[in-house]
Amino acid sequence: MPELPEVETIRTDLLEKIVNKKIVNLQIKKVKLVKNTQKFFKDFLLNAKFSYIDRIGKLLIFVVKKGKEEKYLLVHLKMTGQFIYVGKNEVVAGGHSNSREESRKYRLGGLEKDLPNKFSHIIFYFQDKSTLYFNDMRQFGYMKIVDAGELEYIKSRYGIEPLQKNFTWKNFQKTFEGKRTNIKAFLLNQAMISGLGNIYVDEVLFASNINPTRNISALNKDELRAIFDNTKRIIKNAIKRRGTTFSDYVDSKGEKGGYSDFLKVYGKEKTVCPKCRRTKIVKIKVAGRGTRFCPRCQN
Numbered sequence: 001m002p003e004l005p006e007v008e009t010i011r012t013d014l015l016e017k018i019v020n021k022k023i024v025n026l027q028i029k030k031v032k033l034v035k036n037t038q039k040f041f042k043d044f045l046l047n048a049k050f051s052y053i054d055r056i057g058k059l060l061i062f063v064v065k066k067g068k069e070e071k072y073l074l075v076h077l078k079m080t081g082q083f084i085y086v087g088k089n090e091v092v093a094g095g096h097s098n099s100r101e102e103s104r105k106y107r108l109g110g111l112e113k114d115l116p117n118k119f120s121h122i123i124f125y126f127q128d129k130s131t132l133y134f135n136d137m138r139q140f141g142y143m144k145i146v147d148a149g150e151l152e153y154i155k156s157r158y159g160i161e162p163l164q165k166n167f168t169w170k171n172f173q174k175t176f177e178g179k180r181t182n183i184k185a186f187l188l189n190q191a192m193i194s195g196l197g198n199i200y201v202d203e204v205l206f207a208s209n210i211n212p213t214r215n216i217s218a219l220n221k222d223e224l225r226a227i228f229d230n231t232k233r234i235i236k237n238a239i240k241r242r243g244t245t246f247s248d249y250v251d252s253k254g255e256k257g258g259y260s261d262f263l264k265v266y267g268k269e270k271t272v273c274p275k276c277r278r279t280k281i282v283k284i285k286v287a288g289r290g291t292r293f294c295p296r297c298q299n
Contacts, residue, residue, distance in 0.1 A: 002077050002095050003058060004162065004195030005238035005259065010083055010094035011055050014132075017085050017092060020049050021126040030121035033136065035144035044071060044145055045124075057158050057194030061151070072151045074144045075134070081141035086115060087130040095135075158194040162235040172228045176216055183219065183227070184212035185287035196231070198289050199244050199266045204230045206265045206275075211298040212286045237262065265292040273297060 002010070023045050028034055034041050048066035050073075055061060062073035075081075082095035115133055116123055122134040122143060134143070146154070160166045160175060175192055187193055187201045196204075205212050208226035210219070219227075238244060241258040244266075264274050269283035273294040283292050 001058075001079050001197050002081070003197035003200055003243070004235060005200075005241075006094065006243035007055055007058050007060060007077065007195075008239050009242045010077075011053050011060060013092050013094055014083065014085065015053050017087060017130070018050055018124075018126065018132060019052065021128055021130065022047060022049055023124055024127050025125035027116075027123040027125075028121075029116075029123070030136075030139060033121050033134075033139060033142050035142050041143075041145060045073070056155050057161060057190050058197070059154075059158075064145070070148075072146050072148070074142075074146060074151075074154070076142055078136070078138075078140035078142070080137040082119075082133075082135040084115065084133040084135060085130065086133070087128075158190055159192040161194045162196070162231050163239075167232070169225070169228055173221075173224060176219075176224060180215060180217045182212065182286060183210055183214050183216050184289070184291055186216050187227075188287055188289065193231070195235070198291075199263070200231075200234060200238065202266045202292050203234050203264060206293060206298060207234065209298055211295075212291045212293055213284075265294065268292060 024047070026042055026045055028038055028041065031038055044066060045064065048064050050062045051065040051070075052063040053060065054063065058076065060075040060077075062075065064071050064073050077083075077095045080095075082093060084091065084093040115131075117135070119135040119137050120133045121136055121139070124132040124134075126132070134141070160168075160171050176186075179186060179192075183205065184201060187196050187204070188198070202212070204227060207230040208223065210223055210227065238259040241262070244259045244263065265281050268281045269292050270280055273279050273281055273296065275294065275297045279294055279296040281292050281294055283290055285291065
């Protein structure tokens with residue numbers, strides 16, 4: 001699933017490509033991915049423009065302007081969602097990692113010839129002849145148009161977010177007060193800390209020498225501070241390197257997500273721990289998710 005760094009990369013890439021372009025046509029091939037009525041969704045978006053793209057956690061927020069009216073298109077990529085923008089002589093994509101065959105097509109500049117494909121469920125056509133495809137293999141993603149009131153309610157349900165102003169040491173400590181669950185489950189809870197997913201939680205806990213099964217009520221102040229500091233550092237570095245799930249993708253600028261080269265435990269099960277050099281990384285299930293850690297270094 002794309003996490004905060006990947007979704008932020010998508011947001012900034014699309015800002016350069018689709019803002020202030022009139023939507024002249026719209027195809028909905030998989031109705032269940034739209035959480036409004038199909039008629040309302042189409043009627044409002046046709047001849048409208050995206051004036052800005054915002055984000056909270058892993059949720060993309062497209063600001064939609066139509067005349068004097070403004071609403072918000074919420075998009076969650078979930079497990080396998082992707083955006084693929086095709087313009088004149090360029091393809092820009094982001095979201096769930098692409099297969100090696102798809103990545104090869106990107107590099108050869110040929111993927112646009114295979115679009116739309118069977119996974120292209122919602123398609124935006126812009127006045128300048130460019131196209132934005134929403135692809136989703138497993139169909140867990142969604143789109144929904146909301147007004148300002150509903151948007152504020154949805155935002156209020158998200159926890160503090162790394163690199164945002166509300167992610168302070170004081171707020172971080174307060175979030176943990178009175179909670180009793182394992183640290184992996186807690187960090188994955190978007191109502192507590194927004195934007196983190198399986199990849200970055202495993203990496204943060206490894207950097208902090210914390211076992212993912214530890215109960216948060218047993219963590220001391222120094223351990224909490226290590227989690228706080230490492231969360232900021234790792235998320236900042238991942239955004240700088242365009243995330244992890246872009247590792248097989250090269251965009252129109254020739255850039256690829258390079259944070260996969262810096263992963264210490266995620267996807268490294270059965271390899272020797274890069275810290276102690278003595279114990280192999282193991283994979284277990286915690287909070288319903290595959291979890292990697294070093295039994296020697298993380299206690």
